[in-house]
Amino acid sequence: MLLMPESCWQWKYDDSYGVLGITLGSELEFLTPYKSKTLIPDALSEFEFNVDHARYYIELLDCLSKRLSLPDACLVQLALNATAARFLQKPQMPKSWFFESSDVCVYSEAGKLFNVKCRGERILVLVIETNLQASTVMMLDQECMLSDTKSLQKFETIKVMHDRLFALRAQQQIVAA
Template sequence: MLLMPDKTWQWGYNASYDALSISLGADMEFLTPYKSKVLIPDAFSAAEFDVEHARYYMDIVERLGKRMSLADAYLVQVALNATAARFMQKPQMPKSWFFESSDVCVYSEPGKLFDLRCNGDRVLVLVVETSLQASLVMLLDECCALSDSKQLKRFDTIKVMHDRLHPLRAQQQIVAA
């Protein structure tokens, strides 16, 4: 069952877990993976999950629902984390050097899916926010080793230049004549 935003939803900071949370009503709290060091100051006090946040959340749910076959619970988790990253994380500088360049020019917008290539591996990312030259993306795969000592985990975000985004390619059938 998909969760639909309502006026009771609220942002909060859960000090016990050092994480941004979203109160989804009287009995439900969603903990994001985003710790205090990556959050904007507004994230540390209760704030309304407003119309802009709800619109963004619903847009991500709709776009992903059309593009991928996901369980409702996972779709909600992705959309809530994307919304939290978009509105409650500190701005980031691009860290494109970890990823291989693409030879295809792409159009990036929130909710689109792309591959990033790092150390010979491909990982699936969701565009959270975009600007003229770079996009903030959220990792949907389990992990991505950036180096021997640094890795991204599912739902971590990183900003990359658009020339690092590889379009997803549909399986092509080759028919011999």
């Protein structure tokens, strides 16, 4: 069952774990992987899960449920992390140099899935925010090695220029004659 927003939902920085959380009622709390250094100042105190957050979260759940075959709990986890990143992380500058360029122009919008290529590997990403030149994407694979000393973990975000996004390969259907 997909979790739908309620008026009692509140963002709250969890000092004991050092990450942003969201209270989903009196007995349920969800922790994001986002630490204080990546968050805007408002995220470090109690902050309302407002109508914009709810709308984005619901639209993302709808998109993801059509594009990914995952259990509901995983879809909720993706949507909550993406909502937190979209609204409560500090703005980023593009760091496209870590990724290979694509020869194909893509249309990027929140909720779309793409690959980025880094060090010969294809990494699945989710667009969480976009503008004319670049998109902020969230890693969906377990890890992306950017260099010998730097990596991104699942749910971490990075901003890249659109020419670094690769459309997902279409599933080829073979029909026997």
